[in-house]
Amino acid sequence: MKTLRRFIHREALVAVSFVTAGFLALFFFFDLVDELRWVGKTGADGYQLSHALLFVVLSIPSHLYELLPITVLIGTIFVMARLAQSSEFTIMRTSGLGPWKALRTLLTLGGFFVVLTFAVGDYIAPLSDKAAQLVKAKYLGRLTTGATGAWLKEKQDDRSYAVNVRALTPDGGMLGVRIFEFDAKGRLASQTRAASGKFGADGTWDLEKVERSSFQHQGDDGARVEHLQAPSLQWATRISADMVSASVLKPDRMATLDLFQYVRHLDANGQSAQRYEIEFWRKVFYPLSCLVMVVLALPFAYLHFRSGGIAGYVFGGVMAGISFFLLNNVFGYAGNLQQWSPWLTAAAPGLIYSVLSLAAFGWLVLRR
Template structure:
């Protein structure tokens, strides 16, 4: 059995590696071509060191490779496994393995064990390597092309504290992890504005707080609404002050600000979970991020679905030259899986489906299809 395992695993791993390298090379070329339009641009500081050059473009494109690997790993597993299984069937090698004692369930266990390895690899790349490299790529590009921002007004966040509610606006995030154009609006429990705080620059501190520089604070003394109108006008007062440095305690950390400015699918599973909890605690809609969280949970498991889809190809009977059509059909099945996976994410967000259901349904459907094909081609024939 060790010889059979070594044969199948060696062939499949080699094929998957070649397919993944082919895809990554293609995406590397496309990304590099897309970056050529930005060559020669600078961040506006006027220094030659801040000009975006070809070496910066190559580094930026290289930092995108882990994220592409995470996205392409399941389809590479499918294509590589289908190719090996179909080739073994065409050359009758798999028939010899079957006569040597490789029954269908043992073959399925062999491939599922290999798929489990890619599940772990996908999880590690998607949760640790890809988010770190994506953030480094965005900060590199921001250093030479401008700051990280979204739209004209930047990112908006909300936080509930013990006595008051806060709405925060951050226009841009610099490569040095500094926030520019910060506005903080404070409301009491009745929904009335208490104060506003504006600062051109703010930084994160280790003590769960923001340190704002040259902050302008405007405080509104709200009168008692039960008081007469004349007295209320007399009690109303606005106080304006400017401080060199202002410390604002908050639970909004750098990761939360980053995700508001970047795509949620670039976050790790734990970070997404914490951000969803933050949104729910502040009575904000978290449907989009919940779907992304469950997609991050179920996405690595799609490698198991891919190897299950590939196994029936080992039990087909190929004529000369007929292997290409079957491999192409398998590739189209894999592509349709990813299209359906994305469609269910958008539809689930629009129709307000249960997040885990919207994320898990495509995998469950294709797992049912693969088990049906396995039962019909392997067990019934």
């Protein structure tokens, strides 16, 4: 039985690797074509073809994380259908490979892909994506999001702060920092503007070229304004560099632990964390979808056909994989708009495909 398991695992690994390489090559081509529009826009010393190639290469782990469940499904379907077409799986069944043993064999394979998907999505992809963004920022100027940059909020004792960072620099600094301080009654206590800033090692921000306006409220008679200009100023805060990066970068590119900490920060400061909670639970459930995919592929080994190609079945696998990817995104957007439960929104696509795979397994495998 070990020989049969090793044979199935080897064939499936080869097929999944081949399919994954094909999809990554396709994404590499499309990304490179998209990046060519930036080449040469910042002069001879700016963003060049070599930088575009480096950016596209560093984007590969993110695509690998997104593609693995789909390529696992397509590759496993191809192997199972080919074994059924050549009657090899029939011989395996007569040799003692029953439905439950076949299911355990594929679940073991799926467990390997679960670990691989988690490792890529939690460790490799966040680092490579951050490096890719810094490469682009270094040669194109800066890294920002939207027209106003990143907004964050923090509470310190009876004071609350609204912080705006317009952009991040390639060396990890900040540009266009604005800090709005509010007192216990919600009145504006001070406004600080800094041309640039850096994250200090002791939980402070080192601001440069600072303009500060302090408002001394005097009952109903208005407020007295004091202005201060300084070449530098330190501001104590619990807002870290990772939190600012999280506001600028896409949440689906963050590690699971970073997402969890950022969600706690948003909840502690009374900010909406729905989008990031959904992304957190998606990071938790997404690797497990590899198990669902291998179960969905198993019934293809029990189909009876002796002539003709298996292209139709592989095409069906491609459509199933694409539909899972689309359903996963649709549920994410709908859950964010309709304020659905974050964990249920993230788990729903996997649950739906689990039901479909178990139904197919029960109908085509156990009842036949």
